[in-house]
Amino acid sequence: MTVVEPVDAVNALEETYLKLARIRAFELKAMDLFSEKFIRGSVHPYIGMEAVAVGVCGALRDDDYITSTHRGHGHCIAKGLELRPMMAEITGRATGYCKGRGGSMHITAMGKGMLGADAIVAGSVAIATGAAYGLRLQGKDAVVVAFFGDGGSNQGIFHEAANLASVLSAPVVFVCENNQWAISMPIQRAIAVEDIAVRAAGYGFPGEIVDGNDVLAVRDVAQRAVDRARRGDGPTLIEAKTYRITPHSAATPTDNRAPEELDLWRERDPIARFARHLVDSGAATEDRLEELGRQAAAEVEDAAAYALDSPYPDPADVEDDVYAPADWLREGRLA
Amino acid sequence: MTVVEPVDAVNALEETYLKLARIRAFELKAMDLFSEKFIRGSVHPYIGMEAVAVGVCGALRDDDYITSTHRGHGHCIAKGLELRPMMAEITGRATGYCKGRGGSMHITAMGKGMLGADAIVAGSVAIATGAAYGLRLQGKDAVVVAFFGDGGSNQGIFHEAANLASVLSAPVVFVCENNQWAISMPIQRAIAVEDIAVRAAGYGFPGEIVDGNDVLAVRDVAQRAVDRARRGDGPTLIEAKTYRITPHSAATPTDNRAPEELDLWRERDPIARFARHLVDSGAATEDRLEELGRQAAAEVEDAAAYALDSPYPDPADVEDDVYAPADWLREGRLA
Amino acid sequence: MSTVAVSELTMAEALNEGLREEMERDPSVWVIGEDIGAHGGLFKVTEGLLADFGPARVIDSPISEAGITGAGVGAALIGCRPVVELQIFDFVTLTMDQLVNHAAKWRYMSGGQVSVPLVVRGPISNGIGMAAQHSQTLEAWFVHTPGLMVIMPSNAYDAKGLLKSAIRDDNPVVFLEKRLLYSRKAEVPRDEYLIPIGVADVKRRGDDITVVAAGASVQLALQAARQLAREGIELEVVDPRTLKPLDMDTIAESVARTGRLIVVNEGPRAGGFASEVVARTLDHVPLQDLKAAPRRVTARDTPIPYSAGLERAVLPSLDDLLAAAAVVMS
């Protein structure tokens, strides 16, 4: 098993870079594991969108929560989940965060403030709203971020959750990752407006647009929204304009997007871009960044090795966890 | 049975007044029939809102369609449905538009362009959108109006239908009857914005606000929206600000609204207001309006008498109309 | 003469007491729904709660069934015990995704990390001319949904005790209340009590026919029982009270003894709860112990019509049940 040499103390900016690099490395590895049949179903790579999750979660405290989507690995890593149980989960092992029951689209880690990834497009926006309201009732000042996509913004539940969050002034931040495509559907044909952010005006809270490939810009706008929510002033809709560089999923490799469009966005790669910024500003050297990149890659390799060494869950336990403990269960009155 | 003396030729303005009066008289009678137990379930009176339906339908052709709500009698009468089969339907008779199967909340009259009333709040907005798109495919230039309430504007299906209608530029007009209450819920607590009309901006089509108690103003704004739809330029959201003078329904008489508020809106009664306009502008005399009022009342009495004289549907036929004719049905392969 | 202090309460009042007691006992319990605040709910089940617990815990919601159910799921995930009212249970169709894909599955998908102590309750509103979209009896869908519990009380006493148990249970519960039973009175103890989940209540003993009936159907069964008793036929009326989990021990024991089973249910016949009870009974009771084929007395497979005579013709009737009894006795 790879031994990970922890690099010496990383400062905040380096940590941000490390997170971006971790996500990228994790997704590339996940795609390999999928083609090697270690992963079933599908994998929806977050490649090209890393700055959104890292920027947003950079504005969160450990006791804040997030909900995620089918494309959720980046959110998990940005929120601080560990790579080993993540990799174990997506490879269906007993050592995974969800004991292999959830898989790539359902990673949950309550201990890390990860309420869960949701494979129903936009399915978790109302859940995030209710969790946020509940935290308020509990007298906590934690906030909840709901990630969803441009395609998800056309689901009725987004409308209901946004309106409900507004009238309850729930401490929730709606982060719409507008990567401009929903599988094969370009945003231009899915909506008849330029920006999704304008929809916030229909609910009475701010809608902000940010360059989703600029991790520091995302962090700033997220910080404003999170502070507003924490203050009790209610929700914000953040539209992060970004792009997925890889196909929709490992299971649907066909990609009808124009090569020029892809090239354009490859040039805007959020990681390379942040790296340039660090070097140009003198915050880090090329060498240091390479070192961090190797560190990220090593962590991912370690996680993959750990996962593939882990046992599969015992089919005999398959009915565990359908229901929480209850008298009627203990007494064998099964559903 | 009351004999209805048809009044001599009515001009357009008089016809408008007659429609308003018909709806008012019909609803008052329906409330009586409910308390006399001739109507089961409930009746949701349209009293105070008559100008919306009459104004909007005044902009429609006979071959245009509407969908309606739980509070649908006014829409039906404005679209030209006959009072006798309407009254027969809400009293559960075989001679009703729906043979007694639908009742007050489900009056349908395809021959009159009434696609159906829907007891699911906002449930018919997507149906109207699809009907509108279908008419386009059929090469027709008919349009569809979807009536729904302020409360209905918070249902997810409104969001989905509005967005879909916009990207399809379906010839549909969304008419939101903002009577400022949803049963006991004031609009101010249900949404955090002043006007529902602003939501149209989130979908990329016009949102218009109109005084829903001014039948001519409603007609004008509706005409613009209908023309736009007919031209193929897509949907419009019309928010008609109005008020229901009577309780939510005959079955829920308790009313938590402030008496002052009710008084205020009684003064704005759309029928009295239109009457004043007709008299002041010299378009009609008090006497003539009284005559039209008597005419409306007589028509309603005739319809009620017809209904109460009508037979109930035969329970033996209760399974008819579950399915449209099909080989498998004819051959007795029942579901 | 009962020794415990009791009050005569309608089922609506009993449910209201149950909610109030649980809200007093546990600050993490709160309610949300349409018109449940000042209005007290269309059927008064939440009456007075707003005054006693305030608008933060008694929330009048916009008309957004999916939104409020989803909000309930989210709040449950972080430790609240929300009770979501669907004004008429037919509107659950708008929130099947939040209920089935989220509430019911979140715990399992998380590998047991979370629980979803959520109650979604509301009336089954048939029998009063509310027509097809306000009169459905849909418990079969939820019985078919792993991860959910389904509870359907038949009287005020059971309703209160079961609702309190439902709120304390850590699993998502669909709690179905027959609207016509709201105004029906029963003796309810003044002192606190709970009714265990998954324990059927034999509403009447008899050795000839086992009639399994829940909710409103219990009254129908008892009516038939009284009538048939005059002919010397004794019905045993088993009220499962909770449909998921289902107390098959009690049902199987009874059927093994009587050798005859009739299941009464107000839902449409095809794919209904009655079919499930019949099929499951055959897993527990040997064929040779059956004196007659199990019979189902259900609604017809049609939407619920508006007109009184039509609606009566669709819903299961006393005559339907008596006819079925005659068949299994012959």
Added chain:
Amino acid sequence: MSTVAVSELTMAEALNEGLREEMERDPSVWVIGEDIGAHGGLFKVTEGLLADFGPARVIDSPISEAGITGAGVGAALIGCRPVVELQIFDFVTLTMDQLVNHAAKWRYMSGGQVSVPLVVRGPISNGIGMAAQHSQTLEAWFVHTPGLMVIMPSNAYDAKGLLKSAIRDDNPVVFLEKRLLYSRKAEVPRDEYLIPIGVADVKRRGDDITVVAAGASVQLALQAARQLAREGIELEVVDPRTLKPLDMDTIAESVARTGRLIVVNEGPRAGGFASEVVARTLDHVPLQDLKAAPRRVTARDTPIPYSAGLERAVLPSLDDLLAAAAVVMS
């Protein structure tokens, strides 16, 4: 050697042909769904339709399952025959209101004035690690919904003929396609053909046990049949093909002859379609004609887990079916 000209088609190709033929035949037929245009649908069922029929009749929709289903209902009301694709059928949870409260009831509520010739189709996606929200088998809900029809083909030939009949039928149809069957080939006639609704197909004759199985379960049943034949036990495999209406004549005749019934279904056990077939069979076949109690071979009552071994443990297996066969033969 067959006399009709045939081609070897996968079920996806056969469905595609069926759609194309109906769209050519009837301009009122159009399709809408997510990624069904240029992308041809996630599983290629609509491949090439955009090129042949244009964007007005082949509509890539926003992600709005309720919206597009409702749009389909509305278009059907004015005389179109829309075919709505749900990309994965689990998403029907988002549109139960449009499907159940609208599509299924509109005709009845209107007193027969309107009809709703709508097809809502999509894949059942279990068995491949898509996990709990992408792997449900929900036909039982629709069987329980008066006004709907439910069709579930088990091979390419049936799929094409049934889809064409579904599109021509004037009633709303839920058309369920097992994803793992999409790539499975069968001989499909070159010439046009229809398969009648409500007529079961006996996929194999046998006199010992009647196995009722639809969709993917048919393969399981045939596998078991081949294996048991070696032991001299002959299964009769009845594929109802349409679950609503259900061809009880064929099922009852078979069970009356074999005296033994096993129903295989991939949905959760409680309240599933298997329970319905068992209960309904008892209305048609006298108890004394049964040599053993009817048995259900179904999925377990759990959400579908992700990990391969777990998912296998939840779904009905060949061993489960063989074990049930042993029980009814003993």
